[in-house]
Amino acid sequence: RIPEETVRRLSLYLRTLRFMENKGVQVISSERLTKHLNITGAQARKDLTYFGSFGQPGVGYNVNRLRKKIEEILGLDHSWNVILVGCGKLGAALLAYPGFRRFGFRITAAFDNNPDKVGRTIGKVPIITDQKMEEFIRKNDVKVAIITAPAEAAQEIARRLAESGISAILNFAPRYLVIPEKIQIKSVDMAMELESLVYYLKNH
Amino acid sequence: RIPEETVRRLSLYLRTLRFMENKGVQVISSERLTKHLNITGAQARKDLTYFGSFGQPGVGYNVNRLRKKIEEILGLDHSWNVILVGCGKLGAALLAYPGFRRFGFRITAAFDNNPDKVGRTIGKVPIITDQKMEEFIRKNDVKVAIITAPAEAAQEIARRLAESGISAILNFAPRYLVIPEKIQIKSVDMAMELESLVYYLKNH
Ligand SMILES: NC(=O)c1ccc[n+]([C@@H]2O[C@H](COP(=O)([O-])OP(=O)(O)OC[C@H]3O[C@@H](n4cnc5c(N)ncnc54)[C@H](O)[C@@H]3O)[C@@H](O)[C@H]2O)c1
Numbered sequence: 001r002i003p004e005e006t007v008r009r010l011s012l013y014l015r016t017l018r019f020m021e022n023k024g025v026q027v028i029s030s031e032r033l034t035k036h037l038n039i040t041g042a043q044a045r046k047d048l049t050y051f052g053s054f055g056q057p058g059v060g061y062n063v064n065r066l067r068k069k070i071e072e073i074l075g076l077d078h079s080w081n082v083i084l085v086g087c088g089k090l091g092a093a094l095l096a097y098p099g100f101r102r103f104g105f106r107i108t109a110a111f112d113n114n115p116d117k118v119g120r121t122i123g124k125v126p127i128i129t130d131q132k133m134e135e136f137i138r139k140n141d142v143k144v145a146i147i148t149a150p151a152e153a154a155q156e157i158a159r160r161l162a163e164s165g166i167s168a169i170l171n172f173a174p175r176y177l178v179i180p181e182k183i184q185i186k187s188v189d190m191a192m193e194l195e196s197l198v199y200y201l202k203n204h
Numbered sequence: 205r206i207p208e209e210t211v212r213r214l215s216l217y218l219r220t221l222r223f224m225e226n227k228g229v230q231v232i233s234s235e236r237l238t239k240h241l242n243i244t245g246a247q248a249r250k251d252l253t254y255f256g257s258f259g260q261p262g263v264g265y266n267v268n269r270l271r272k273k274i275e276e277i278l279g280l281d282h283s284w285n286v287i288l289v290g291c292g293k294l295g296a297a298l299l300a301y302p303g304f305r306r307f308g309f310r311i312t313a314a315f316d317n318n319p320d321k322v323g324r325t326i327g328k329v330p331i332i333t334d335q336k337m338e339e340f341i342r343k344n345d346v347k348v349a350i351i352t353a354p355a356e357a358a359q360e361i362a363r364r365l366a367e368s369g370i371s372a373i374l375n376f377a378p379r380y381l382v383i384p385e386k387i388q389i390k391s392v393d394m395a396m397e398l399e400s401l402v403y404y405l406k407n408h
């Protein structure tokens with residue numbers, strides 16, 4: 001399994017390539033690819049060689065071809081159906097965010113247990129009662145789910161998602177979720193992001 | 205400079221210790237400290253030895269003492285004044301989130317350039333016109349800022365924050381921000397979180 005840091009670097013290269021492509025740049029050196037990313041050109045060459053040979057020594061990489069290749073490596077050359085559970089303040093902000101679609105993630109339905117929210121749409125996504133969640137996952141072969149429900153509801157939701165065939169969960173609830181080994185899970189904790197920032201303020 | 209992964213592990217140990225302390229656990233082994241964290245007990249011992257000796261061989265760590273020590277190492281033994289810029293959907297969700305205060309981060313003011321938002325409060329935080337941002341930062345000696353404004357406004361906001369003495373920025377706008385070297389910056393990109401999840405779905 002390639003380390004998570006490598007996958008994250010590929011995502012960063014992809015963003016730089018897309019930016020360059022929009023500006024009409026055709027060829028790019030590994031130095032220019034990593035210039036703003038706090039990554040060395042040598043690291044980028046090493047990362048990319050792992051997946052095949054794309055660049056020409058002394059010339060650089062073809063921007064369009066490399067962008068497509070990285071999208072293929074990351075599995076972004078096709079779109080992913082995603083559901084979101086818990087349409088509160090954070091859920092609504094994520095439903096309205098166009099950034100997911102730009103990378104092939106289409107949030108196709110959102111679930112909530114509050115009857116006042118059911119039947120509305122946010123960012124063109126329908127809010128459905130959580131009682132229909134399992135049925136929706138199976139019928140639409142959904143593999144990815146985002147949890148933005150309260151911490152005390154998150155474990156039960158994760159259990160239900162795992163049982164209906166979800167294989168990857170992005171969790172925002174500040175709670176450790178116990179799920180089967182085979183399911184990929186990632187938790188985002190904004191307070192932790194601040195912690196890693198201020199640590200370096202104190203300790204240059 | 206200790207690697208960011210080590211700082212992130214300290215944050216994870218801190219959450220486990222707080223959870224254990226709430227349950228009345230007094231002493232904990234490194235194995236139990238890391239049980240749910242996908243980290244080995246040996247890694248935890250190595251991390252903690254780096255900062256001093258806290259545990260007793262064969263007995264384990266005193267939960268209360270270790271928790272306090274990690275809070276001190278991470279700089280969470282005192283509170284940090286934080287400001288937020290851009291009180292839209294995402295900004296409002298973060299202002300209402302009690303998780304920041306639990307780790308010593310107090311969002312004391314929020315700034316927006318939309319006159320309709322100025323004068324309201326969200327999560328007990330006043331929304332102030334962005335024209336007063338520099339003055340507020342200097343008067344209150346604020347060091348940390350969160351940017352939840354649109355991507356096209358983010359660079360100018362970052363420049364203004366840097367000039368008024370901010371030394372750490374947590375950025376949610378999907379844009380690479382050019383700021384002076386000495387300022388710590390971290391960008392959160394939710395699409396990237398999904399990318400690192402689905403990569404492993406494809407490539408077990
Ligand atoms: N990770 C972070 O840094 C961060 C930041 C902000 C919020 N949060 C977390 O994200 C979550 C949502 O926060 P929020 O501010 O949007 O909360 P909120 O109360 O505004 O929204 C929660 C939503 O979940 C719904 N819900 C509750 N139980 C449910 C269930 N069993 N099934 C389906 N839906 C259910 C509620 O009806 C509500 O719409 C919380 O866990 C919060 O702690 C995390």
Ligand SMILES: NC(=O)c1ccc[n+]([C@@H]2O[C@H](COP(=O)([O-])OP(=O)(O)OC[C@H]3O[C@@H](n4cnc5c(N)ncnc54)[C@H](O)[C@@H]3O)[C@@H](O)[C@H]2O)c1
Pocket residue numbers: 093094096097099289290291292293294295315316317318321334352353354355357361376377378392393394395
């Ligand atoms: N990183 C992610 O995954 C993620 C997820 C959701 C949103 N976002 C990003 O977060 C940002 C906010 O998203 P949102 O959905 O809340 O947008 P929004 O439009 O709801 O809110 C933006 C707010 O910023 C204010 N604003 C605009 N220019 C400003 C300026 N110069 N100074 C101060 N305030 C200003 C607006 O008045 C508004 O209140 C965007 O950049 C968006 O792309 C990121």
